[in-house]
Amino acid sequence: MFKSSKSSKGKSGEDDAQQSGEQHHEDPLLVFVNSKSGGRQGAALLPKFRALLPHDHVIDLLEDNQGPRPALEKFKELPNLKILACGGDGTGKWILETMDKMGLDPNPPVAVLPLGTGNDIARVLGWGGGYAGEKVPPILQEVRQSKINDLDRWQVQINTVDPQSGDTTETQEHCMNNYLSLGFADARVALDFHKKREGSPFLFATRGINKLWYAGLGAKAMLTDAISAPFFASATLDKILELSVDGIPVPLPEIEGLILLNLPSYAGGLNLWGTTKEDRFDVVSMNDGQLELIGIRSVFHFSQIGAGLATGVRIAQGKSVEITYKPDSPPLPCKIDGEPWLQELPATFNVTWVKRSQMLCRSESVASVSKPTKTGWMQKKGQTGPMSWRTRWFVLKDSTLYYYTTTQDTKAKGKIDLKFSAVTEDPAARTSFTISTPAREWYLYTDSEEDKQDWIGALMNHGSFLTQDMERVPENSQ
Numbered sequence: 001m002f003k004s005s006k007s008s009k010g011k012s013g014e015d016d017a018q019q020s021g022e023q024h025h026e027d028p029l030l031v032f033v034n035s036k037s038g039g040r041q042g043a044a045l046l047p048k049f050r051a052l053l054p055h056d057h058v059i060d061l062l063e064d065n066q067g068p069r070p071a072l073e074k075f076k077e078l079p080n081l082k083i084l085a086c087g088g089d090g091t092g093k094w095i096l097e098t099m100d101k102m103g104l105d106p107n108p109p110v111a112v113l114p115l116g117t118g119n120d121i122a123r124v125l126g127w128g129g130g131y132a133g134e135k136v137p138p139i140l141q142e143v144r145q146s147k148i149n150d151l152d153r154w155q156v157q158i159n160t161v162d163p164q165s166g167d168t169t170e171t172q173e174h175c176m177n178n179y180l181s182l183g184f185a186d187a188r189v190a191l192d193f194h195k196k197r198e199g200s201p202f203l204f205a206t207r208g209i210n211k212l213w214y215a216g217l218g219a220k221a222m223l224t225d226a227i228s229a230p231f232f233a234s235a236t237l238d239k240i241l242e243l244s245v246d247g248i249p250v251p252l253p254e255i256e257g258l259i260l261l262n263l264p265s266y267a268g269g270l271n272l273w274g275t276t277k278e279d280r281f282d283v284v285s286m287n288d289g290q291l292e293l294i295g296i297r298s299v300f301h302f303s304q305i306g307a308g309l310a311t312g313v314r315i316a317q318g319k320s321v322e323i324t325y326k327p328d329s330p331p332l333p334c335k336i337d338g339e340p341w342l343q344e345l346p347a348t349f350n351v352t353w354v355k356r357s358q359m360l361c362r363s364e365s366v367a368s369v370s371k372p373t374k375t376g377w378m379q380k381k382g383q384t385g386p387m388s389w390r391t392r393w394f395v396l397k398d399s400t401l402y403y404y405t406t407t408q409d410t411k412a413k414g415k416i417d418l419k420f421s422a423v424t425e426d427p428a429a430r431t432s433f434t435i436s437t438p439a440r441e442w443y444l445y446t447d448s449e450e451d452k453q454d455w456i457g458a459l460m461n462h463g464s465f466l467t468q469d470m471e472r473v474p475e476n477s478q
Contacts, residue, residue, distance in 0.1 A: 027144055028078045030108075031058045032068050032095055034087030037115035041131060042086055045113075048136045049086075061091070068095045072102060081108040082360060084143050086131075088116015090338055093177050096153070096357050100175070109148045111360035113139065118338065120178055120265040121151070124286055126365020126410040129269055143360060147368040150287040150356040152262055156180055156336055161346040163327040169345075178263055178337045180351060182323070183237050185257030185296040186267065187333040191340040237295075240329035245293065245318035253313055257296030260321060260351060262286060264407045267306070271407070274311030275377050275391075277447055281317055283375050284407070286367070289353055290319050323349040364412045366404055372397045374458040376451065381443035389445065396458055401435070416442055423459050425452075435459065 031053060035043040049058040059071045072095075075081060085092040092112045099107040114122035114130050123129050154176040159168045181187040238252040252258070259272060264284040266272050272294045273284050284292055295313035296302050304310035325332055325347045332343040361368035374396045380403060382388035392403040392413065401416040422436045431452050435442040446452040 028075065028081045029053065029057065029084060029140065029143065030071055030075055030081065031084045031086065032061050032071070032091070033059065034085075034091040034115065035060050035062050037087040037091060041115050045086055045131075045136070052136060052140060061087075061094070068098045069102070072098060072104070076102070076104060076108070082143060082146075083108050083110045084113060084140075085110055086113040086115055088114070088338070089118060089121045089178060090116065092121055093175070093337060096177070097175055099357075100355075105355070107357050109146075109358035109360045111143045111146055111362075118266075118268045120263055120268070121359075123265045123269050123408045124263050125149075125359055125367050126362030126408075128410055142362055145363050146360040147363060147370065148358050149361045149367050149370045151177065151359045152287050152289060153177060153354045153357055154262060154291070155352050155354045157350040157352075158343075159348045159350070160343075161327075161348070163346050174336050175354075176260075176262065176336055176351070178261075179266060179335075180260040180349070181257065181335040182241070182259075182325075182332060182349075183255070183257035183296070184235060184333065185255075185299050185302050186259065187257060187335045187340060191333045191335070191342060235330050240326050240332070242324040242326065243293075243315075244322040245316045246320055250293075250316050252315070253295055254297070255295035255313060256298050257302065258315075258323075259294045259296065259312070261292045261294055269408060270305055272305060272312035273314065276311075277376065277451065278314070281314060287356060290317050291321060291351065292317055293321065319353060321349070321351040323351075325349070362410050364402075365410050366393065366395065366407055369395045369397045369402060373461075374455065376455070377447070378455070379445040381445070394455075401459070418459065421459075423456050425456070 031049045033042045033046050033049065035046060046058065046060055056071070056074070059066070059068065061067055083095065085095050089112070092110055095110060096107065112119070112122040112125060112127055114127055119129050156174045156176050158172045158174070160170040160172075161167065162169050236254050236256055237258050238254055241252060241258065243250045243252055243258075259266065261272060261284075263286050264271065264273065273292050282288065282290070293315040295315050296305075297313065301310060305312060325343060327346040329346070334341055334343050359367075361370075372395045374394075376394060377391060378394050379389045380392050382390060392405065393407050393409075395402045395404070399418045401418060402412045403415070404413050416435060417437060418435070420438055424434045424436065426432045426434065429445070430449050431447065432443065432445045433452055433456055435444065444455070446455060
């Protein structure tokens with residue numbers, strides 16, 4: 001995840017401090033550590049950060065149950081303050097919600113060092129899927145060099161209804177950064193996992209063990225589905241939920257799980273939405289003010305997604321969502337950002353956009369390219385022959401076209417400088433075109449003629465045609 005140089009055994013935190021140098025006043029950094037995250041990886045990181053930074057700039061969130069507020073109150077007036085949250089997505093959410101309550105708007109931007117199990121916000125921001133013992137000085141340097149991008153924040157209001165009178169008996173409001181999951185697929189497995197971990201926390205000591213438990217409980221759920229097929233056939237969500245998106249009723253397909261997703265990553269890096277382009281849908285983004293609604297047919301379908309053999313069922317995209325959980329329905333497993341519960345009474349779920357918060361993206365990660373002109377999947381030809389086409393995620397920003405292997409990459413696979421470039425179409429292939437630069441030619445292939453013309457139009461606005469002959473250099477295969 002982070003690049004670091006090799007060191008000899010026994011190198012101390014003081015040596016790390018010499019590598020990093022003292023914290024500059026013009027670039028203040030607060031480090032919040034969840035000391036119980038990642039099989040107590042957080043506890044091991046505390047002394048390493050404290051050897052590099054002033055002691056009061058490194059906070060154990062669980063020490064004396066202090067949480068993040070005292071340090072935020074102390075340092076909130078510092079200009080250009082940046083925050084590093086060391087923990088899972090829940091740790092980052094805790095800090096963001098505390099700043100919401102303090103009225104810090106805009107908030108000091110937050111990076112996430114991933115110590116949890118899923119770490120989907122960290123993945124999307126370019127910080128990777130899990131801390132694996134990398135040296136601390138390069139991490140701090142990466143945070144200081146990181147770029148600010150926005151994260152949509154949502155409110156989920158749950159109005160529980162008396163099944164007899166129809167009156168609202170209780171209203172709860174939850175902040176949502178990642179997702180809301182309902183039903184008998186993923187949310188059900190998450191609820192089983194939560195109950196097991198609450199009852200025997202000593203059995204869940206590391207990120208790897210947690211994933212094994214989750215996989216085992218998923219297998220158990222698939223076996224239960226096979227035995228209890230008649231029950232689940234009668235409890236598919238199209239029979240017990242009513243859905244409305246942006247005020248328009250949307251029929252549900254026959255699914256067992258419904259996920260409202262704010263990020264292009266779920267459950268430890270899964271791409272539920274998929275990569276196929278559809279004109280009726282926009283590209284998934286964490287700051288476009290809309291959610292993706294995705295169906296899961298069954299626990300088995302979810303396991304196929306995890307194995308990369310399938311994607312979710314695209315249902316809708318929207319800026320506001322209302323879900324009605326009907327009376328006389330079986331208890332409904334629910335989950336918001338990793339926190340599961342069982343909804344046993346009828347209710348309505350109203351999901352609305354609240355605000356955008358500032359986050360820190362790793363430099364050259366996908367998320368660090370803010371407000372791009374155009375993004376999308378294309379195939380790029382390498383130099384090793386006719387079979388060397390590779391699918392890449394392209395991001396156009398100003399006069400640079402970046403390309404990545406996935407939408408969650410921490411660093412660009414490569415980039416094309418569009419200054420003094422020319423774009424030409426291949427008359428023999430309707431969906432391919434060439435970008436010629438002073439150094440080389442780039443052969444690209446799109447899914448459709450329309451997509452090709454969209455890309456050419458966008459590129460022509462950023463490059464400029466060459467006026468002299470170019471030296472052609474074959475592209476390296478990347």
